[in-house]
Amino acid sequence: MKKLDRRQWLRTAGMGSALTLLSSPAALAGNMPLKDPYRPLGQKVDDLVRLSSNENPYGPSPKVRKALTEAFDLACRYPFGYEQKLREALSEKHGVPADHIMIAAGSTEGLKVTGMVYGGDGEVIAAEPTYLSLLNYAEDVGGYIHMVPVDDQMGHDLEEMEKRITAKTGLVFVCNPNNPTGTLLPAQKMRDFCHSVSNKTMVFADEAYFDYITEPDYPSMVELVKEGANVIVSRTFSKVFGLAGIRIGYLIARPDIIDRLQSLRMAGPSVLAIFAALEALKDKEFYQYSLDQNMQGKKVIYQALKDLNLEYVPSHSNFVFFHSGQEIGKLNAAMRQEGVLVGRPFPPFTDWCRISTGTVEETEKFAMALKKVMKA
Ligand SMILES: Cc1ncc(COP(=O)(O)O)c(C=O)c1O
Incomplete structure (x- = not known):
């Protein structure tokens, strides 16, 4: 393969990530503001995507x-x-x-x-x-x-x-x-x-x-x-x-x-x-922003579940309960391996899973991880 010089490489890499960004479900949903005032700041505990406790990682507002x-x-x-x-x-x-x-x-x-x-x-x-x-x-x-x-x-x-x-x-x-x-x-x-x-x-x-x-x-x-x-x-x-x-x-x-x-x-x-x-x-603006982002996140989750043909309960909240068909302990461990934390077991529905909306980007990571885990 021909070696790219540094400038060429940067150009290619930049285009690639811009394309990824523009073709992501959030961008397609018209949901990717250029400058997001509520983008979560420096709140990482570790590299795990935490979709296990129905939190709203956009907060607190500025x-x-x-x-x-x-x-x-x-x-x-x-x-x-x-x-x-x-x-x-x-x-x-x-x-x-x-x-x-x-x-x-x-x-x-x-x-x-x-x-x-x-x-x-x-x-x-x-x-x-x-x-x-x-x-x-x-x-x-x-x-x-x-x-x-x-x-x-x-x-x-x-x-x-x-x-x-x-x-x-x-x-x-x-x-x-x-x-x-x-x-x-x-x-x-x-x-x-x-x-x-x-x-x-x-x-x-x-x-x-x-x-x-x-x-x-x-x-x-x-x-x-x-x-x-x-x-x-x-x-x-x-x-x-x-x-x-x-x-x-x-x-x-x-x-x-x-x-x-x-x-x-x-x-x-x-x-x-x-x-x-x-x-x-x-702070009415942030309140509305949270609701809008939650809607977008839910759309990404619903789409992933539809793609995988998994049954889910239409949700009136900031999480979705779906039928993975796998024991939750096993699914939990497999998703964790992919860097995503999902909800705990909810007996008697132990082959169901609760997933929180998190940020829109996080739901996209969840969707990718779930597809990988379900096909494994
Ligand atoms: C239904 C319900 N009630 C109460 C709570 C607890 O919320 P708080 O953080 O206010 O203690 C939760 C937290 O997830 C919840 O799901």
């Missing part, structure tokens, strides 16, 4: 980074005084008085405290599979967990869940959109279920992925909180706002419920987390 840096001046102060500011901002966002809100060190803190209070009382009813934080905590304090298998569309079997309610039921947990299935309950069904169940026991609506819902006017269960129902709603800054490492989330419920839960809070938020959240609420 405005939130600035707010965080400025908040260092207040890091010598306890957070009490500043929490009220965030409660007020959230009170405006959700249209509830500030005393209806408990700020938590990630919504996990809210889930755990609730599991302890309402789960320890007796029994908890939830779908299988679903997000386990609250349920694990309830079990740890002696609660019994009724897991109700999801239906053949991977959605909550609300009828069966309601049938399981007895005098011993302390709480019914509904994660909507559900993790790991990504399913969304029909709006009226969700409303009716929560309304009916809240007359019998406490309902917990985990709305961690609510922002990703594209159905117009889809109701938050905060609606029922406003009516004074036995409903607790959780939200987080970990997903669309890209603040999973900062640990901040919140619960919305009647003040008597909030008082009970708040008294058992284990850590609460830091001053930095409060200021990050306050700024994130204002």
